[in-house]
Amino acid sequence: ATFEVKHTYFVTNGSSTSNKIILQTLLRKGDKVIIDRNCHKSVHYGILQSASFPVYLSSILSPKYGIFAPPSLAEIKQTIEQNTDAKLLVLTGCTYDGLLSDLKQVVDIAHQHGIKVFIDEAWFAYSLFHPNFRYYSAIHAGADYVTHSAHKVVSAFSQASYIHINDPDFDADFFREIYSIYASTSPKYQLIASLDVCQKQLEMEGYKLLNALLNHVEEFKQQTASLKKIKVLGKQDFIKIFPHFSDDNMGHDPLKILIDISELPYSLKDIHKFLLDEIGLEIEKYTHSTILVLLTLGGTRSKIIRLYNALKKLDSGKVKLAKSTRRSRLPEKLPHIDLACIPSDAFYGDRESLPIDKCNNRICAGLVTPYPPGIPLLVPGQNITQEHIDYLKELASQGLTIQGSFDGEIYVLKR
Structure with missing residues (x-):
């Protein structure tokens, strides 16, 4: 009742796991899924584990601030119309920097084409509990599946997460089997109790606490x-x-x-x-x-x-800090993702590690993500071009962290 959904499940190993549970419940091998490229890496790993075929929405990046925005409604609509056989649409409901999509419009477009909607709302778990936020809430918008990290911005212990379900076609038995694949048979009851308390706090004090913070x-x-x-x-x-x-x-x-x-x-x-x-x-x-x-x-x-x-x-300037003007800057835009095969085929295929320079025209076998901005540049199954190589070298020269690159090398499929 607190979250206004048909079912809420408590998860004790984070929204990374909640995301994978939902994806493996809904997707089968080769199923098409429309996904925001900016999604958390757990979503990309869930795509691998479900052996589904992703259609990526573009990343809209601001080089000035190094932050990204959710995909445009026009692009979401166009992608859905071009992929009406997709089973699922996956978006981030609130970006790390707090940008919010008008999810009601998104959900309506997807549902018109019989596509389920899953929103990762990890950073916006209080969305239902204040009128300033409620309009942008994924649950309020009618999403079929929503995940909340209860430990990030609300009060549960670290690793505590909620899965909320409003799908009229929800297969509870199969969901519970997938849930069991990921759940420990020895859960930490303090985590479960903290999820219970957090839920009650949001219900009883959520508005008051949020109102004070906004002021x-x-x-x-x-x-x-x-x-x-x-x-x-x-x-x-x-x-x-x-x-x-x-x-x-x-x-x-x-x-x-x-x-x-x-x-x-x-x-x-x-x-x-x-x-x-x-x-x-x-x-x-x-x-x-x-x-x-x-x-x-x-x-x-x-x-x-x-x-x-x-x-x-x-x-x-009343600080004892050394003056420094050198600042890194992100390239203007991210190269497009062009898949040569289903990502799981590349990820689990016979692979080798090569210096980035030697990867032109090869197929990527891992997830390569520069931080900032934390958007995957390369995904398994993707054709690597010189544009990707130049982008990675530019970021590496600025000392940025590149997850998935090991000592200047990345994994590619063997020829």
Whole structure:
């Protein structure tokens, strides 16, 4: 009843597992699935495990801020119309940076073509519990399957997750079998209890806690408006960098505070260390020009005031940090994904590791993901082109982390 769905399942090994359970329940070998390229890597691994065939939606990247937006409604509609035999549409409901799709429109388009909708809403578990968020809630929009990380922004213990199901064709028996494949027969009952308590807290106190946080953020934005070199990004900024933001009625979760620090003359490493030493703040993520701070149900006004005071010091230059102007920058756009085979065939195939330089015209056998922005550049089964190689070399030269690349090599299928 709390989450307004037919079924809610408690999962004790994270939404990474929740995502895989849903994908393996719904997809069979060779089934077509439309997937947002920006989805969490657990979704990409779920595609491998289900041996399904993904059709990727493009990634819309802002090189200025190093963040990505959800796919446009026009692209989702076009892709669905070109792939009406798809079984499932998978999207991220709220991006790491808080960008929100108008999911009601998305769900309606998919359901008109008989396609089920699964929304990974890991970072937006409180979406139903405040009127400012409710419109963008995946459950409110009518999605068939939704996952929530109850430990990320609400109050359950780490690894605690919910699976919510509203699918009228839900096969409960088969779902439970897949669930059993992933579940331990010795679950930690503290995790289960924390999911129970979290659910009750959202029901009883969710609105009050969220309302207080929204008021604190509004106060913080008013204070930071006077800063010269630091800017808290909001809807107007996203409208400028993403043309479809306004057209598609997208939103932004203000509890994900994205701060433009590109005008500061310090290295990201030093800014990160300063915030940790000065106020004990571990920033959630940074790109070449932004830092991201997340507020959870446990956020307090005093923490936000401490953040403002630290930013004020950085802005005024009253800090003992070395000046540094060198900043990395992301290439303008991600190369397209062109699959040569079903990803699972490549992933489980006979493979070898080669230097990135030697991979032109080969078929990728692993998942290669640069951070930031955390979008897979290469997926198993994908044709590797010189464009991909140049992109990876550019990112590697800037010292960015590239998951799936080992000592400058990646896995490809043997010829």
